[in-house]
Amino acid sequence: MAWFVLVLSGALEAVWAVALSKSEGFTRLAPSLVFAVGIVLSMGGLAYALRTLPVGTAYAVWVGIGASLTVTYGMATGAETVTAVKLLLLLGLVGCIIGLKLVH
Template identity: 70%
Template sequence: MAWIVLVVSGMFEAVWAVALARSDGFTRLWPSLVFFAACAVSMGGLAYAMRTLPTGTSYAIWVAVGASLTVAYGMVTGTETVSLVKILLLLGIIGCVIGLKLVH
């Protein structure tokens, strides 16, 4: 269960990262509210997962999931450039997350 919560909280990290960018320095209400809500869910999930999973592994996976999804979202929406190298590097991050799960 902790692994599922950890991955979902990493997904919410991507949500708050995008909302933070769209909040324009917390001057826009709805993106700011989404940021705070997603941040609370993301951090809460990370804290829950860290009750049973090692801190380093939990944090690495949380960041990797969030960062990968944030970049992928940017590529899909056109705010990030798409390149084969970026895609391969993102796949490498995902492979490392799978590796951490396998060795745990």
């Protein structure tokens, strides 16, 4: 259960990161509210997962999922360029996240 919550919390990290960028310094209400809810749920899920998972592994997986999804969202929306090198690096990051789960 902790791994499921951790993965979901990592996905929510991408949600609050994108919402933060769209809030334009907290001057737009809807993205600011999405940010606030997203960060509370994301941190809450991480805290839950840390009850049974080691902090280093859990934090690395949480950040890795959030970062990879945030970059993927940026590429899908055209805010980030799509290059073969970026795609390979993202695949490497995802591979490392999976590796951390496998060796735990």
